[in-house]
Amino acid sequence: MKILVCLSVVPDTTTKITFVEGDTKFNTAGVTWIMNPYDEMALTRALELTEQYTGTVTTITVGLLETEAVIRKALAVGASDAVRVDAAPLDAMQVANEIAAYARIEKxxxxxxxxxxxxxxxxLVAGLIGELLEIPSVNVVTKIEIQGTTATLERDIDGGREVLESSIPLVLSAQKEFSEPRIPNMRGIMAARSKPLKVIGAVATNTTSFVQYEMPVAKQGVKMISAENAGEIIGLLHHEAKVI
Ligand SMILES: Cc1cc2nc3c(=O)[nH]c(=O)nc-3n(C[C@H](O)[C@H](O)[C@H](O)COP(=O)(O)OP(=O)(O)OC[C@H]3O[C@@H](n4cnc5c(N)ncnc54)[C@H](O)[C@@H]3O)c2cc1C
Structure with a gap:
């Protein structure tokens, strides 16, 4: 079984977000990059499937050189090899075009x-890849099992669970519960150094440009009111917050 896992390298959730160049660009200075948490789950499930049925897990990332430390982590966790499309990822369509172009050849x-x-x-990326490759795509999948060329998939729906069957090849996006992320061990970290990380040029041209980002309005400070002062709370809710 040949599995491709799309790895997005994202800022750590504690990152302080600021913008530069007239608020048109995310400021990457001092940012710690991590593997997108949902992609970690996708990677683990892919590894479990190849352990069960044999096969290979390749990761693909659309990103610049600074993404390679995170890509190496995926290799340390167990991916067989990795591909980096050497382009700054700018929007979902561009990313999907790059991944589809590679997957079309490698199958x-x-x-x-x-x-x-x-x-x-x-x-968006999963659905776009499915459309570009003309294969089924299923979003927010919590479980996958394979029988021959049929995949059985589960998804959470409002108040219940949906079970689907699809032929393979297929593309899916992983939701929480898909699998538990694995932590690389020392052996994996050493092995990752010699695993192939192929860098390829971009094929698609990007069509989106970003005009401006705006930060959300800063939250106001908390006002402490003494328990005896119920009248003041009512006044503030009425005149300031205007909720009553
Ligand atoms: C420094 C920097 C600046 C960026 N600036 C912008 C920006 O201004 N606007 C913007 O829209 N995006 C920007 N991106 C790109 C962004 O990180 C995404 O890669 C891209 O926009 C797709 O995002 P999405 O939210 O539509 O992906 P989603 O559809 O939410 O992603 C779903 C899945 O698709 C896969 N995926 C997504 N991105 C990649 C990728 N790059 N490589 C491999 N697989 C991927 C992952 O498996 C991910 O879990 C920037 C990235 C970096 C590193």
């Missing part, structure tokens, strides 16, 4: 993405 049985990247939260 995978399964393509896994995360449910969303935790930076731009588009939730």
């Amino acid at each position: 995978y049985d399964l393509i896994f993405t995360g449910r969303e990247s935790i930076d731009y939260n588009g939730g």
Whole structure:
């Protein structure tokens, strides 16, 4: 079984977000990069499937040189090899075009993405890859089992669970519960150094440009009111917060 896992490298969740160049660009100075958490789950499940059925797990990342430390972590966790498309990722369509172009040549049985990247939260890449490759795509999957050329998938729906069957090849996006992320051990870290990390040029041209980012309005400070002063609370809710 040949599985491709799409790895998005995102800022650590504690990152202080600021913008530069007239608020048109995210300021990457001092940012710690991590593997998108949903992609970690996708990677683990891919490894479990190849352990069960044999096969290979390749990761693909659209990103510049600074993403390689995170890609090496995926190799340390157990991926067989990795591909980096040497381009700054700018939007979901560009990322999907790059991944689809590679997958079209290499032909995978399964393509896994995360449910969303935790930076731009588009939730689009899986569906776009499916469309570009003309294969089924299923979003927010919590479980996958394979029988021959059929995949049985589970998804949470409002108040219940949906079970689907799809032929493979297919692309899916992983939701929480898909698997538990694995922590690389020392042996894996050493092995990762000699695993192939192929860097390829971009094929697609990007069509989006970002005009401006705005920070959300800063939250006001907390006002402490003594327990005896119920009248003041009512006054503030009425005149200041205007909720009563
Ligand atoms: C420094 C920097 C600046 C960026 N600036 C912008 C920006 O201004 N606007 C913007 O939209 N995006 C920007 N991105 C790119 C962003 O991180 C995403 O890669 C891209 O926008 C797709 O995001 P999405 O939210 O639509 O992905 P989603 O559809 O939410 O992602 C779902 C899944 O697709 C896969 N995926 C997503 N991105 C990649 C990737 N790059 N490589 C491999 N697999 C991937 C992952 O499996 C992910 O879990 C920037 C990235 C970096 C590193």
